[in-house]
Amino acid sequence: MAGMTEASALAGAFPQSKKHKGKAVKWIDRTMDLIFLLCGIVAIAFVLVISIYLLVSGIPAIREIGLIDFLFGERWAPTASQDPAYGILPFLLTSIYGTAGAIVLGVPLGLMTAIFLAKIAPPKVAKVTRTAVSLLAGIPSVVYGLVGMIVLVPAIRDLFGLASGACLLAAILVLTVMILPSIVNVSETSLRAVPKEYEEASLALGATEIETIFKVTVPAAKSGIATAIVLGVGRAIGEAMAIIMVSGNVANMPSLLTSVRFLTTAIASEMSYAAVGSLQRQALYSIALVLFLFIMMINVVLNVIVKSKKEK
């Protein structure tokens, strides 16, 4: 009986409060909509402001130096008293080689790890491995650089009998480890998303487990793996802190065992001392612009590839 009155009291009170709240709810909804819209606009504004700023501050030096001399000049000597040179080809090639090297090493390694985690490993082992991989993603890049500098660089020096072990190879190895987590995580998710029926059909037709993985599962997860590679490229090409500590930082044309400078590290290493208003400083902005366009280009190209594969 008591319950009944309570319920009827509630029923009586509810419509009234709803009537009251109706306007308030609408109002809150509208405000929240506006706030969300503003947040979206803020993100767009950041992209726009950064793009415009880079264009405005990067173009003067390119015009002064000349696009061809800037992009394809092999000598970088911005503070030379005689005949200063502003060629960034060494940086461009180093960034391309370094990223390519990290992808060549990191993708097979990451993909195998993902296959292991998604298909082969017993749940307990998979759990431990997955935790380790996500821990890898949480390590700050400066720590990668530090470990690279103290462990990897001397090891490379001893192994190859060099005077100094700070070289492109060291940077590639550090980058490889750094891009592993994103490759492993994204590939694993896409491998898991492959419908069980595909694999079961393949196994039922008499294919072995390994055949099934490489001929059915991996091709079916192709677009996810491509996304993983895009993420890896993005992380590798934009990294500065870790590789500035292991790559030696000399503006040489790149080769595996010489000291090299990346686009990112070229900006980071000279910005602090470049005099305000000097062509050197402006040229550093131009490098930033090139790096920015470069990353955009890679993203667009890879996205197109991913999309065209999806449509098929």
Added chain:
Amino acid sequence: MRKIMATMLAGILALSMVACGGSSSSSAAASEPAASTPASSAAETSSSEATGTELSGSVSTNGSTSMENVIGILSEQFMADNAGVTVTYDPTGSGTGIDAALNGTTDIGLSSRALTDEETANGLVGTNVALDGIAIIVNAENPITDLSLEQIASIYTGEVADWSEVGGNAGAIATIGREAGSGTRDGFESITGTEDACVLSQELTSTGAVIEAVRSNPAAIGYASLSSVEGQEGIVALTVGGVACSEETVLDGTYAIQRPFVLVTKEGQELSPAAQAFYDYALSADAADLIREAGAVPVA
């Protein structure tokens, strides 16, 4: 374009009218410096009018990029002590700084080399505020303890590529230097005569990184300012031509890889009270610790 030109021309004309009190026939180009000089002297007189115990006004310094740390730390302290004064610093290079002192476009010019005879003949006065000693460091495992200035130069230019050529154990030399624009690099290269000719194995962006790289590599040689090398383990500062790098040898001039930090003023031209106070402060004993903190050897 035409509009801009027209506006500029009009501006220059107006400026020359004001400067010359309406007297015509002087060319715009000639009248421009004439227009700026009275303006700056007016500023000086206005700041000297404000004398008393409270200093106010601004002190402009202009010149050597290598002196950034020293001037930075001194001006910070000076501005903290004298709230009304702003000290500005333009890192333009020693040459520009000396010119600016000569033209009177700056209160105090900064030079990281001694003035030439010609410059002093033009009426410039250079006063050393500090000395910059650059230590040459190698790994503690390296048996080498002494190199001559010529040997150091030829190691850095790549003529000497193996430690055995300068009396060490056989093995390639890893030359470690600083990035373009660094004052230490500028100092090292100008003293050893290796400007723009250095062949480096590693180009690092801080003194600490150079020391760390030398510490971890038995084949490495590097350079770093004297103050940062003292008390470091795992590295050894070489004697250069038999002279150890220390504050005393830098002060008495026997250590070769050093250069002066010079405050440049013009003879006969009185500094504004604020500028004079800053000048005196920089040369006082109070500033010595700060200069040492900034990595240089104080002379006071």
